[in-house]
Amino acid sequence: MRGHTNWKATILLILGSLFILFPLYLTVNIALKTPEEMAGNLLALPESWAFSNFMEAIVMTDFFRALTNSVIVTTLTVVLVLLTHSLVAYAIARNMHKKFYKFLYLYFISAMFVPFPVIMLPIVKQTSMWGMDNLIGLALLNVVMQLAFNVFVYVGFIKSIPKALEEAAIIDGASIWQVFWKIIFPLMKPIHATVAILTALFAWNDFMLPLVILSDSSQYTLPLVQYAFQGQFSTDYNLAFASYLMAMLPMIIIYILAQKWIIGGVMRGSLK
Amino acid sequence: MTKKNYTYLIMVIPAIIIFFTFHTYPTIQGIFYSFTNFKGYGSWDFIGFDNYLNVFQDGRALSAYGFTFQFAIVSTILVNIVSLLIAIGLNAKIKFHKTLRAIYFLPFILSVLIVGYIFRFIFTHILPKVGDTLNIEFLASNILGNQELAWVGIVLLAVWQSAAFNTLLYLAGLSTIDQQLYEASDIDGAGPWQKFWKVTFPLIAPFFTINMVVAMKNFLMAFDQIIALTGGGPGQATESISLLIYRGAFQGGEFAYQSANAVIYFIVIVVISIFQLRVLEKREVK
Numbered sequence: 001m002r003g004h005t006n007w008k009a010t011i012l013l014i015l016g017s018l019f020i021l022f023p024l025y026l027t028v029n030i031a032l033k034t035p036e037e038m039a040g041n042l043l044a045l046p047e048s049w050a051f052s053n054f055m056e057a058i059v060m061t062d063f064f065r066a067l068t069n070s071v072i073v074t075t076l077t078v079v080l081v082l083l084t085h086s087l088v089a090y091a092i093a094r095n096m097h098k099k100f101y102k103f104l105y106l107y108f109i110s111a112m113f114v115p116f117p118v119i120m121l122p123i124v125k126q127t128s129m130w131g132m133d134n135l136i137g138l139a140l141l142n143v144v145m146q147l148a149f150n151v152f153v154y155v156g157f158i159k160s161i162p163k164a165l166e167e168a169a170i171i172d173g174a175s176i177w178q179v180f181w182k183i184i185f186p187l188m189k190p191i192h193a194t195v196a197i198l199t200a201l202f203a204w205n206d207f208m209l210p211l212v213i214l215s216d217s218s219q220y221t222l223p224l225v226q227y228a229f230q231g232q233f234s235t236d237y238n239l240a241f242a243s244y245l246m247a248m249l250p251m252i253i254i255y256i257l258a259q260k261w262i263i264g265g266v267m268r269g270s271l272k
Numbered sequence: 273m274t275k276k277n278y279t280y281l282i283m284v285i286p287a288i289i290i291f292f293t294f295h296t297y298p299t300i301q302g303i304f305y306s307f308t309n310f311k312g313y314g315s316w317d318f319i320g321f322d323n324y325l326n327v328f329q330d331g332r333a334l335s336a337y338g339f340t341f342q343f344a345i346v347s348t349i350l351v352n353i354v355s356l357l358i359a360i361g362l363n364a365k366i367k368f369h370k371t372l373r374a375i376y377f378l379p380f381i382l383s384v385l386i387v388g389y390i391f392r393f394i395f396t397h398i399l400p401k402v403g404d405t406l407n408i409e410f411l412a413s414n415i416l417g418n419q420e421l422a423w424v425g426i427v428l429l430a431v432w433q434s435a436a437f438n439t440l441l442y443l444a445g446l447s448t449i450d451q452q453l454y455e456a457s458d459i460d461g462a463g464p465w466q467k468f469w470k471v472t473f474p475l476i477a478p479f480f481t482i483n484m485v486v487a488m489k490n491f492l493m494a495f496d497q498i499i500a501l502t503g504g505g506p507g508q509a510t511e512s513i514s515l516l517i518y519r520g521a522f523q524g525g526e527f528a529y530q531s532a533n534a535v536i537y538f539i540v541i542v543v544i545s546i547f548q549l550r551v552l553e554k555r556e557v558k
Contacts (some may be wrong), residue, residue, distance in 0.1 A: 010372075011362040016358065017375045019432070023390045026398070034318035042398060084287060104284060113542050115493055117517040118534040119414055121526075121527055122305070125312070144294040147287070176279040186551075205383040207496045208514075212522070223383045227499070232349035239391060244386045256382050259374045262381070263440065270444045270482075 031242040038237060060218060060232065061243055066219065066225040067250070069135060070204060072220060076139035077203040078196050081146055085195065086188055088147075089154030090180055091123035094163075096155075105155065111148035116208060125211050133215040141213060142203050151194050152268055159186070177208040194269035197262050222247040305531045312527035323532030330513035332508060333533060336516040337540075339509065343423055344491035350488050352480070355435045359442035373443075384429075388500020391429045391493070392416065395501070419509045422502050424480055426510060429497050434449040434490070438483045445479035446472070481552040485545055513537050 025042070031053055033046040037136070057063060088108075095101035123141070127133050132140070166179045207223045214220060220228060226247055233240035257261060273360065273487050306323055310316035327333050373431035396414045403411025415421040441549040453471050464471065473480070496515040498504060504519075511519075517537070 003366070005367055006364040006365075009361045010366040010368065012366070013358070013366060013372050013376075016361075020378060021342075023333050023387065025392065028389055030393075088287045091280045095280055101280075101284075105289070108291065108354060111291075113538075114295075114299060115514070115534070115538055115541055117493075117514050118302050118538045119295065119536070120517070121296035121312070121531055122291075122301035123294065123522050125523075126294075126298060141294060144291060147291055147295075169498045170284075171290065174275075176276055176283075180283075181545075203379055205381075205385075207383070207385045208498070210358075212518070215450065223385045226383075226386055226389065240389070241393075244389060247386055248382055251381050252378075253534050255374075260370070263373065263377055265483060266380075266437075267440055267444045270441045270479075 001055050012215075027241050027245050027248075031036045031245045033238055033260075035236065035238055050238065053238045057243040057246065058235055059250060060239070061225050061229050063246055066220055066222050066247075069219055070221045070250075072135050072204040073139050073142070073210075074200050076136070077142040077146075078200050079143055080143045081138065081150060082192055082196060084143065085147060085150040085152065086154050086185060086192070087180065090158055090184055092151065093155045093158035096159075103153070108151045109124070112152070116145070118257045120208075127213055128215065133213055135219050136156050138213050138221075139203075141209060142199075142206070145209070146199055146202065150199070153195060154191060155208055161187055174266075190265075190268060192241070194265040195259070196266045198269065201251075286427075301533055302531045305528045306535050307532075310528040310531075312521070312523045314530045316528070319528075322531050324536065327533050328456060328528065328534060331518060332511070335508060336511050336513050339423060340494065340512045341376060343426060343430070343494060343510075343512070344488055347427050347434070347491045348484060349489045350427065350431050351434045351521060352437055352483055354431055354519050355438035355483070356433065356442050356480075357441045359446055362439070362443055363446040376439055377436045378441075381432045382433070383498050384433055384496040386432060388429055389405055389496050391425070391432070392501050395425050416502050417506055419506050422506060422510045426494070426501055429501060430494070432490060433497075434487060441479050441483055442476060445476035449475050477552075477555065481549065485548045488548060489541060492544070 029046065030042065031254075032049045034050045037046060039075075062139075092101050092105050093110075096105065127137050127141070157198070161184065165183055169179050170176075170184060205223060207220075207227065210221050210224045213226070216225065217228060226244060229240075229243065274510050306317050307317045307318055307320060309319050357420075358376055365371065382411045382513075386390065395416045398412055403409070405415075410421065416425050449472065453475075454467060457471055491515055494512045495518070497511050498510055498515055500512045504515050513533070517534050520526040520533070524530075528549065
């Protein structure tokens with residue numbers, strides 16, 4: 001490798017990154033301005049920081065309830081996905097030579113090609129009829145919707161784990177369940193990370209599924225609340241942007257803290 | 273059956289039941305109702321292929337397909353060009369490598385809907401001022417309010433957001449290339465262009481295929497971006513297929529009709545994905 005720094009690429013990338021950062025700068029800036037300042041230069045820093053926008057947005061949108069809802073759905077989805085999808089993938093990966101499991105694998109994977117609108121109408125009818133138009137029902141549907149992709153990723157990983165370890169444990173008298181929970185599940189740590197990151201991002205940011213499933217506005221998740229309050233925000237952009245910023249902030253903070261881990265996890269998934 | 277086989281079966285049966293109940297069964301129901309005149313409630317009759325024939329004669333549906341294709345094709349091409357350029361840059365020997373990579377990946381973790389609302393503000397209040405100041409006529413008014421240009425705004429949002437993930441995939445691809453290949457081509461006197469087309473591109477071709485297929489599929493399903501930016505307007509100029517199905521079914525009482533539309537949409541997505549895979553994989557082999 002050449003030793004000297006490629007300054008041309010560095011400068012171009014820095015200039016390009018301004019396009020990424022600009023909307024975020026604007027969001028923070030407007031969230032901190034007063035309505036009177038909106039008539040002036042929108043890009044100039046606020047004269048004094050109007051934290052009252054945040055207080056007002058918290059009260060108006062019931063921010064902490066929406067935050068709790070988002071946390072509940074995301075946590076429940078991720079936990080269920082990690083426990084069940086890895087187990088299903090394990091059973092499939094170790095029996096791929098059998099027709100039934102090969103078929104099962106293709107059956108699950110094929111769901112990746114079914115666009116959500118195809119099942120949207122019947123599923124809304126079904127969930128409301130069965131009293132599942134709530135956060136628990138939403139988490140369960142998330143788990144179903146993510147099954148195809150996760151089984152695909154997990155099976156790819158499990159195939160790379162040598163069988164010798166399991167065979168030795170079975171000779172020692174361990175059951176398949178013990179082999180899975182004590183040996184395989186812990187070995188899958190890197191791929192659990194990938195699946196957990198992608199699933200959490202999906203559950204946290206998803207808009208369409210909560211929009212059609214949740215019927216009670218007290219259960220709305222953060223993105224859905226921004227949608228529901230569009231009318232009330234109206235032209236009060238300071239209030240709206242304070243609300244947007246707070247809705248994005250939890251993910252941004254996690255990203256800043258675990259950035260290397262998140263990028264690594266997603267990249268690992270893509271090399272599979 | 274041995275005890276071992278029995279255990280494996282117990283591991284998958286609950287998943288099969290739940291997956292069938294909440295995925296396969298609704299899919300079958302959707303297809304079933306597409307052959308009826310069901311409104312979402314009350315009684316219904318079988319009407320054969322009438323819904324399907326009507327979709328093909330429905331101006332609103334056809335324009336939704338037209339818009340969605342136009343948007344998806346342009347966005348897919350742009351996203352792939354932009355993210356490949358960023359990935360090549362990030363893969364070079366640059367300063368602040370970690371920070372820059374983190375910035376370019378940031379849009380991936382943000383809600384499309386919320387970013388969409390922020391972009392709407394930029395298109396409505398910032399760009400027109402820039403256009404005024406610099407005397408660029410087409411920017412001087414809000415492009416989202418323009419029948420002819422609103423789709424460009426949605427493309428910009430889509431590229432901004434999706435380039436993050438595609439860049440990462442290309443970076444993963446570039447990291448698999450052996451540096452010695454470049455050294456060898458240096459000795460052969462290859463220029464940067466030749467190096468890209470003869471060494472880099474063929475070696476990351478599988479990543480190119482995946483990126484094209486995934487991006488196209490995601491853009492064909494566009495919903496959040498459009499809700500946030502235009503709500504399908506002005507008029508119905510930017511109404512995507514997903515949005516049309518959602519509106520028609522939940523606000524227009526067209527349960528069966530939109531089910532037929534959804535089935536057509538499903539077939540279109542499968543055909544395009546398979547077509548892309550075939551064509552692009554053939555190129556990889558060459």
